[in-house]
Amino acid sequence: METTIATVRVVLPHHLRKLAHVEREVAVEVRGSVTVGAVLDALEEAYPMLRGTIRDHGTRRRRPFVRFFACEEDLSHEPADAPLPEKVATGVEPLLVVGAMAGG
Amino acid sequence: MSGVRVLVGTRKGAFVMTSDERRERWQISDPHFPGWEVYHMKGTPADPNRLYASQNTGWFGQLIQRSDDGGVTWKPVGNEFAYAGPTGTHQWYDGTPHPWEFARVWHIEPSPSDPDTVYAGVEDAAIFRSTDAGKSWQELPGLRTHTSAPGWQPGAGGLCLHTILLDPRDPRRIFAAISAAGAFRSEDGGETWRPINRGLKSEGIPDPEAEVGHCVHRIAMHPSRPRVLFMQKHWDVMRSDDGGDTWREVSGNLPSDFGFPIDVHAHEPETIYVVPIKSDSEHFPPDGKLRVYRSRSGGDDWEPLTRGLPQSDCYVNVLRDAMAVDTLDSCGIYFGTTGGQVYVSPDGGDNWAPIVRDLPPVLSVEVQTLR
Numbered sequence: 001m002e003t004t005i006a007t008v009r010v011v012l013p014h015h016l017r018k019l020a021h022v023e024r025e026v027a028v029e030v031r032g033s034v035t036v037g038a039v040l041d042a043l044e045e046a047y048p049m050l051r052g053t054i055r056d057h058g059t060r061r062r063r064p065f066v067r068f069f070a071c072e073e074d075l076s077h078e079p080a081d082a083p084l085p086e087k088v089a090t091g092v093e094p095l096l097v098v099g100a101m102a103g104g
Numbered sequence: 105m106s107g108v109r110v111l112v113g114t115r116k117g118a119f120v121m122t123s124d125e126r127r128e129r130w131q132i133s134d135p136h137f138p139g140w141e142v143y144h145m146k147g148t149p150a151d152p153n154r155l156y157a158s159q160n161t162g163w164f165g166q167l168i169q170r171s172d173d174g175g176v177t178w179k180p181v182g183n184e185f186a187y188a189g190p191t192g193t194h195q196w197y198d199g200t201p202h203p204w205e206f207a208r209v210w211h212i213e214p215s216p217s218d219p220d221t222v223y224a225g226v227e228d229a230a231i232f233r234s235t236d237a238g239k240s241w242q243e244l245p246g247l248r249t250h251t252s253a254p255g256w257q258p259g260a261g262g263l264c265l266h267t268i269l270l271d272p273r274d275p276r277r278i279f280a281a282i283s284a285a286g287a288f289r290s291e292d293g294g295e296t297w298r299p300i301n302r303g304l305k306s307e308g309i310p311d312p313e314a315e316v317g318h319c320v321h322r323i324a325m326h327p328s329r330p331r332v333l334f335m336q337k338h339w340d341v342m343r344s345d346d347g348g349d350t351w352r353e354v355s356g357n358l359p360s361d362f363g364f365p366i367d368v369h370a371h372e373p374e375t376i377y378v379v380p381i382k383s384d385s386e387h388f389p390p391d392g393k394l395r396v397y398r399s400r401s402g403g404d405d406w407e408p409l410t411r412g413l414p415q416s417d418c419y420v421n422v423l424r425d426a427m428a429v430d431t432l433d434s435c436g437i438y439f440g441t442t443g444g445q446v447y448v449s450p451d452g453g454d455n456w457a458p459i460v461r462d463l464p465p466v467l468s469v470e471v472q473t474l475r
Binding site for chain 2: 013014015016019049051052053054056057058063065066099100
């Protein structure tokens, strides 16, 4: 079976943009099913310095103060292997990686 | 021409400050890693242009940054600190078992001889080592798995391993200190460890003379006398003349023996410095006067050093990693405050001046002597 490749847009928060030396939005190529886990795999492959900053190295769980939004929905609590909305998979809408609002 | 490079970690970034040997006029960098906490930054003695920095936020976790050009440019290196083997539990604040969880790197200690070898002290308490210039980190698990470890409890700042001292004469001897477990020593390069807390007395624990459980804030050593150790404990300034086997109190005439940092003069192994803080309940200097105290006798007899330091209305703290000494002929002493000031004394503590006054709260100060 032919593996599909999707170009997914990802919006990063300020600190991770500076760390990866990128602008607000990056595009990554995702093979197969477009899930949060697959997008983060592709993102970390393209920008290795982001490993460990969005999800834990060992458990691969989302860091507590990081959120995933898309299409005006909070997808943070969706399983990592759940398909993202079609509009994200087709590049119409970006996946937003957000640092939760908190003071300090 | 010789000079110094001061490395300052703050709650909101890192700063690199340079001066010639007079230490009067300073070049201060823009913030590195702005917005991130930098618990510690340190240069490698074997290659002064190689620096390591511990960068962290609650949002995005831990990064280690390395510079190979004296702090002008940085690049992130390895940031995976995975405990080796089963993590087990330590005691939580309420006395219940709590799984070991990595939170941050408190202290970075480069090898005195190999610029690619560097140690990291972390929270929850463990010691890691990298032998590839920070690309990868391996735990030395003998400390975290010590038989006493299930009983360790965190201090107010967390269960942090904040002090690592490497014996310059014996690379297999390592000292480490953990709040609030106490001091430990390894004689085999970090493979096995034993507590070295005999002589410490801590009123805040059930057995004041327990083998472990003491809130050691800092240990200092003069490189020429690695068996002589000086300790600032939660309360009490202590001294050991036998590599930590036994300790005795040398608080003497200090106005308060609570404090965080302690350091040793670069050329006078019996001259030591502390910054007394009023109490564990009131983390600021007694009487609103910022005074460094110096003992020229290795403790017991202390003199206040005040010239150039605020002597009224001063209510800052000086944290455990925020004091350093340079090795110029006239030894320079440096410290940073939670109020964002970094002070220097170019003459061993007699006279002080601010390098900078308005940084974010200072977490750490290190200095490199450049020749």
